[in-house]
Amino acid sequence: MTAPGPGARSAGAGSLCVLAASLLWGTTGTAATFAPDVGPLAIGAVAMGLGGLLQALVAAARIARQAPRLRARRGTVLLGSVAVAAYPLAFYSAMHLAGVAVGTVVSIGMAPPASAVIERVMDRRRLTRRWKLGAALGLLGTLMLCAGQAAGAPGGAERTSTAATLLGVGLGLIAATTYALYSWAAHRLITQGVTSRAAMGAVFGVGGLLLVPVLLLTGAPLLDSGSNMAVGAYMALVPMFAGYVLFGWGLAHVPASTATTLSLLEPAVAAVLAVLVIGERLPAVGWGGIALVLACLAVLTAPAGVSGRRRQRRDGVTPLRRTAVEHTTARSDPAP
Numbered sequence: 001m002t003a004p005g006p007g008a009r010s011a012g013a014g015s016l017c018v019l020a021a022s023l024l025w026g027t028t029g030t031a032a033t034f035a036p037d038v039g040p041l042a043i044g045a046v047a048m049g050l051g052g053l054l055q056a057l058v059a060a061a062r063i064a065r066q067a068p069r070l071r072a073r074r075g076t077v078l079l080g081s082v083a084v085a086a087y088p089l090a091f092y093s094a095m096h097l098a099g100v101a102v103g104t105v106v107s108i109g110m111a112p113p114a115s116a117v118i119e120r121v122m123d124r125r126r127l128t129r130r131w132k133l134g135a136a137l138g139l140l141g142t143l144m145l146c147a148g149q150a151a152g153a154p155g156g157a158e159r160t161s162t163a164a165t166l167l168g169v170g171l172g173l174i175a176a177t178t179y180a181l182y183s184w185a186a187h188r189l190i191t192q193g194v195t196s197r198a199a200m201g202a203v204f205g206v207g208g209l210l211l212v213p214v215l216l217l218t219g220a221p222l223l224d225s226g227s228n229m230a231v232g233a234y235m236a237l238v239p240m241f242a243g244y245v246l247f248g249w250g251l252a253h254v255p256a257s258t259a260t261t262l263s264l265l266e267p268a269v270a271a272v273l274a275v276l277v278i279g280e281r282l283p284a285v286g287w288g289g290i291a292l293v294l295a296c297l298a299v300l301t302a303p304a305g306v307s308g309r310r311r312q313r314r315d316g317v318t319p320l321r322r323t324a325v326e327h328t329t330a331r332s333d334p335a336p
Contacts, residue, residue, distance in 0.1 A: 014253025015301045017246045018262040024243035026269025028235060029100065030277050032092075035222070035231035040096040042218040044088030046232040048204075049211030051240025052084060056205025059197040063205070066198040073189060077202050080185025083178040084207025089214065090175035098168025104267045105146040106172025107179070109139050112261040115180035119257050122184065131258060134299040138264040141292025145271055148286020182207070183247075183256040190252050200248035262300060268293045 032043055056063065063070065070077055095103030112135045119125040182203060189199035222232045250259055268290045275282050 010253045012301065014250040015258070015262055017250035018254065018259045019265055019297065019301075021243040021246040021250065022263045022265040023269055024239045024246070025263070025266045027273060028239050029095075029270045030273040031231055031234055031239075033278060035228045037224065038221045038228055038231070039218055040092035041089055041214055042222060043232075043235065044092040045211045045215035046219060046222060047235035047240045048084060048088040049208045049215050050232075050236035051244065052204035052206075052208025052211070054208075054236065054241045055244060056201045056208065059201025059205075062195055062198040063201050066194050066202075069192070069194050070189075070198065070202050073192060073194070076185050076188050077206065080182040080189075080203035081206035081210065083181035083185065084204055085210035087175055087178040087182065088211070090171045090178060094168045094172035094175055096168070097164045098172065099165075100146075102146065102165065103168055103172050104270070105142050106169050107175035108264060108267050109142040109146075110173060110176035111179045111183075111263070112138065112257060114177045115183060115257040115260040118180055118184045119255065122188075125255065125257075127257065130299060131261065134296045135261050137292050137299060138261055138296030141289040141294075141296060142264055142267055144289030144292065145267055145286050146289075148271075148283045148289060180256065180260055183251065183260055186248060187251045187256040187259070190248075196248040196252045197245070200244060204244060258300060262297060264293050265297060 028047065032038075035043070091103070091107045094107050097103070098106070116127055116131075116135070120127075186196075186199050186203055189203070190196050194202075219232075222228050247259065250262075254262075271282055271286060271290065
């Protein structure tokens, strides 16, 4: 048996970082139930806004050292920052309008295909059969999970008007696209020589600044009670700050399409917490969906054998360490 090489080990560590981030993100829905009077825009703005500004503050020294590289790639930084600001507003509003089940399945479930399209168009990356299998299992599992959540909700499926549902679905598609965009932008910066902390701090810091006006306009209910303030602080510090630090480390070792697929663990964690903490009931189809999501994660995180690594190279998917070296060589070699 051949031991996994350095590329496989780094990819495994990156996958674990993304899974840890997804575990933290999965707590946001349960946490938000403890602040029912706070609207979705305020929740999104305080979580991503303050969390992003904190990332920038902690990474300030690294951002300063990497400033020339960040300025040279300011278009990528700005694209990622705008996506960071748009994502939480669209995500929490989608769940508010279309219901948690529909909003989650569109926002989270459609992010992997959106990420794959972005990588195909921007990077000419071909996807491996392993990723396609994992993404199919994950998307089917997420659909089953959200169907189970809807069926298990008190009184049946959540009652929303057709117009609200359609608007929620549209916002969910925006959330999926912006999630894929800022993941791709951060990954692009990292593979071009910017450290993960500087890349995430710059992208999320500017995104956090863009969310400050939204927080000022909508965040008054956060100050109405101690529990509301505690929820806002938790959302900013734990899922968003700590979660996205882990996500940035993961993006240094796995492609954005793999990272967004691994984050399908988030709705599974949210569903289990809803059962254990809030007391919701999850039918068998929902538990079956969780099993498929776990199967998706097993497919994507299992070490690739020698033949699998050869297929990855043939399909155009190379370890990120090698990719970073190729980027460095391309910058330093004179043109022919």
